[in-house]
Amino acid sequence: MQRVNAVLSGLGNIGSRFVGVLDRKREIIQSKYGLDVRLVAVADVGGAALDEDGLDLAHLAGLKGRSVAESVGKPGVSILQVLDAVKADIFFEATPVNLQTGEPGLSAIRAALRRRMHVVTPNKGPLALAYGELRDLARENGVQLRHSGAVFGGLPTVNIGQRDLVGATILRIEAQANLANSYILDKMGGGMVYREAVQAAQAQGCCAPDESLDVEGWDAVIKLVILANSVLGMDARIDDVAREGITHLTPDAVARVRAVGRVLKYVAMAEHQADGTYHLSVAPRELAPSHPLAALGPLSMGVVYTSDLYGTISAAITEEEPTPSASSLLRDMISIYS
C-alpha cells in the first residue's frame, strides 16, 4: 500500500464532491489501486485546515458551502501558506475559473509543481493562460500535470487523444464543447428568438448569468486551446483560435438550416494542415445529420477524432450534475500512480 498525501484547494461544486468521492471510494482505491490517500490539507476562501494524519473526509464533504475555517480549520490561512507548510505528494486545484489572471489557481499550481508535487486540476483558467509554462515546470520537477476534467468534465477526452490514438496523425478534432451554445441553438431551432433562448439556457442552469463567455465563444476557445496543447502537442494561445459567436444568429437562419435537413451545432475544431500545423476555430456549423455530433443532445458534451489510423472515433458524456467532473480528479490521480 502506497501512502499518498494530498492537498486540495477549493471546496465548491467540484472540490466538495471530489472529497465525497474519495470518502465513498476509499476501499476500492486501497484494494484495487494500492493507494492510501490522505487529505493532509484543504484550503478554501475562508481559510485552511491541516492534519498530517488525514482530515475527516465525510466532514469536509458535508460543509455545504461553509468554510473549513468555521470548524476544523483556521481563518485567513492561504493555499500558498499551506503548500509551504505541508509535505505532500499531490495537489488538487479546484478553485473557480478566472480567465483574466488564472488566480488563485495559477500561483498555487506553480508553487506545488516547484515543490515537486503532482498537480491535478479541472481549472481551465491557469491551463488556458499558461499551459506551456506549467507543462515545462512539471517536466523540470519530474512530476505530472493532469487536467482531464478541464476538457468536457468526466469525458476522457484527453486520454482518448493521448493514449488511444497511438502512432496516429490526428487529422481533425471536432467537439461540442459548450453546453450553453448547444442549448441556445437547439431552442432557436424550435422557434425562440436569441434573447429568449439565452434566458432559457440560464434558467436551465447551463449558461452563466453573464452569458458573454459562452455566446461569444470564449469558453469553447479555452477548451480548444487546452485540448490542442495537451493532445496535439501545440503551444496554442487564445489568440490563435478563429472565433465566431452566436449572437448574430436569427431564428430564421437557424430554421433554414433545419429545413434543409442539416443540424446547426456550435463546434470547436482543429484541422490538420498540409504543413503539419493545425487550424483552430470555434463557430456555429451546419452538420450533416449523420455527423457524430449532430445527434448529441443539447446537454451533452462530445468530441470526434478523425485520424489516419483509427478511422472516426467519437465520444460523448451526459453529466446531470458535477460528480463526473469531480471524479475526473480521482481518474487523474490513479493514472499518475499507475
Added chain:
Amino acid sequence: MQRVNAVLSGLGNIGSRFVGVLDRKREIIQSKYGLDVRLVAVADVGGAALDEDGLDLAHLAGLKGRSVAESVGKPGVSILQVLDAVKADIFFEATPVNLQTGEPGLSAIRAALRRRMHVVTPNKGPLALAYGELRDLARENGVQLRHSGAVFGGLPTVNIGQRDLVGATILRIEAQANLANSYILDKMGGGMVYREAVQAAQAQGCCAPDESLDVEGWDAVIKLVILANSVLGMDARIDDVAREGITHLTPDAVARVRAVGRVLKYVAMAEHQADGTYHLSVAPRELAPSHPLAALGPLSMGVVYTSDLYGTISAAITEEEPTPSASSLLRDMISIYS
C-alpha cells in the same frame, strides 16, 4: 531506445495491415515511444519466415494474400515451431476467428505466454473460449495479454472501461456490437423482408456468407463475454449470456417500433444486479431516440457505459476498412511498454 522483438501469426486483413502500419509508423514509434520494433518472425497458413535482425516490413505488407513461404519464408513451418525457435518479447496473434476450437490462435497464445512473451490479439476465438485461463497464464508468467481489437475493432472500448472509469461501479454497459444485425434491422425498418435484408448485408460486406453467427446473436455474445471478462472482471462464458437473435422479426414488427418514434437496435448489455453480479444479454431492443446508441449509423460500433461516478459515457467508431482494427495492435503494444 528499447529493442522489441516481435512475432506475428497471420497475414490476413488484420495482420498484413498491421505490418504496413508498423512500417509506415516506424519513425514515430521510435521517436515518440522509444521503441525499436523488429518483426523477427512471421507465420501464415503456408509457412514462416524468420530473421533475427527484423524482416522487411514493406515486403510483407505487399504480399496480398501470397504466403511468406513463396518468397522470404519456408513452407510448412508452423507458428508453434516458430515460437519454439525464436527469442522474442511480444507475440501478435491475428489468425482467423475459430469459435469451435479457438485454433490455431489458442495454442499459439498459450505457447507464447509460457515463453514469457506479451501477447496482443484481436482474435475473438481464444478469448471467448479461454479468457480466464489465458489471463491467469499471463499473470503467472509476468507478462501482459491485450486484446483491444477484439471488442469493436479500433474503438478503445476496453481501455475506456478499464482505465477511464477509475473507482466507479459500472451500472450498465450497452453496445451496438454487431454490424450485420444493425444493418439488417435498418433495412427491415425501410421495408425489406428479413431474407432480402440479410442479402443486402452480405452484399454490403458486413455480414458473412453464412449469416448464422450474426443473426442468431453469437457474434455479439462473444464480444460481450470478452468485454465482461476484461472490464467487469468476470469469468463469464458464452452460456452465461441470454441470447435472442433477429431471425423471428417481421418487417411489420420493425415498422411498428419505428411508427411510435422508437429505434430498434441489436444491443449487447451487461446490467449490474443488486447482489453485485451482472446480467448479460444480447437481443433486439427498442430504444428511445435520445439513447446514445439510437443515433448510431448501421455501420458503426458503439458502447455506452453508465456508472455511479462518471455519468453516461458513450463512444463509437466508424471503420470503413480494417486499418483501425489493425492499428489496435500498435495501440496495445505501446500501452504494454509505456
